[in-house]
Amino acid sequence: MIEMKDVLKKYSNGTTAIRNISITIDQGEFVYVVGPSGAGKSTFIKLMYREERATKGILTVAGYNLVKIKNRDIPYLRREIGVVFQDYKLLSKKTVYENVAYAMQVTGKKQREIKKRVMEVLDLVGLKHKVRVFPSELSGGEQQRVSIARAIVNKPKVLIADEPTGNLDPENSWEIMRLLDRINSQGTTVVMATHNSTIVNTIRHRVIAIENGRIIRDQAEGEYGYDD
Numbered sequence: 635m636i637e638m639k640d641v642l643k644k645y646s647n648g649t650t651a652i653r654n655i656s657i658t659i660d661q662g663e664f665v666y667v668v669g670p671s672g673a674g675k676s677t678f679i680k681l682m683y684r685e686e687r688a689t690k691g692i693l694t695v696a697g698y699n700l701v702k703i704k705n706r707d708i709p710y711l712r713r714e715i716g717v718v719f720q721d722y723k724l725l726s727k728k729t730v731y732e733n734v735a736y737a738m739q740v741t742g743k744k745q746r747e748i749k750k751r752v753m754e755v756l757d758l759v760g761l762k763h764k765v766r767v768f769p770s771e772l773s774g775g776e777q778q779r780v781s782i783a784r785a786i787v788n789k790p791k792v793l794i795a796d797e798p799t800g801n802l803d804p805e806n807s808w809e810i811m812r813l814l815d816r817i818n819s820q821g822t823t824v825v826m827a828t829h830n831s832t833i834v835n836t837i838r839h840r841v842i843a844i845e846n847g848r849i850i851r852d853q854a855e856g857e858y859g860y861d862d
């Protein structure tokens with residue numbers, strides 16, 4: 635599903651953020667990416683959806699070679715990958731419905747199909763009653779649930795989340811985790827960067843620890859916990 639071999643990322647200012655990382659993540663896995671600030675977690679994640687291009691190495695995601703991928707093929711790659719951010723990144727002038735539908739409209743689906751699927755995912759995240767509301771009228775937890783609905787509306791193979799609970803209180807964080815677990819149990823691979831050691835130690839999954847651009851630990855689900 636996701637394969638990295640000797641991947642190196644050097645930013646144009648000379649900073650090396652990822653140093654020769656090799657890793658395989660299988661279809662259906664749930665993986666936490668942990669590590670201190672500046673370790674390279676976000677860079678690791680950005681490489682996976684081709685927000686950043688690897689400087690060296692081999693990187694394949696959902697069958698796409700991300701080192702060689704052409705710009706015109708990136709929209710197709712992005713349909714296989716849903717992305718969730720700490721700050722939600724919803725479109726403020728669009729309603730909840732429009733925010734989610736927009737991700738599907740760009741794939742050229744028919745209006746009727748879009749409506750059915752959008753209502754389905756908004757139901758899954760418990761926000762069917764908020765379709766006509768604007769993001770500014772929602773709580774943080776609700777906004778994050780809309781962004782998750784948007785990320786999964788095209789039924790991606792992978793869901794990537796960079797600190798999805800970073801701006802949320804514990805209760806809303808657990809709600810988001812329950813949702814991500816549910817999406818994962820339906821077969822979607824989930825890769826989630828987080829600082830939240832309580833979550834990592836409570837809801838057990840594989841843990842990849844990055845420090846200074848290198849993987850320093852890769853623990854299978856069921857091995858002992860992660861301490862921050």
Ligand SMILES: Nc1ncnc2c1ncn2[C@@H]1O[C@H](COP(=O)(O)OP(=O)(O)OP(=O)(O)O)[C@@H](O)[C@H]1O
Pocket residue numbers: 645646647649650651669670671672673674675676677678
């Ligand atoms: N666009 C960029 N240009 C140059 N250097 C960058 C860029 N983005 C990140 N870096 C650097 O790359 C390194 C890794 O950053 P990254 O954002 O991946 O860390 P992180 O683990 O996500 O940190 P945090 O926990 O604070 O989010 C840091 O040294 C950072 O300063």
Ligand SMILES: [Mg+2]
Pocket residue numbers: 675676677796
């Ligand atoms: Mg980060």
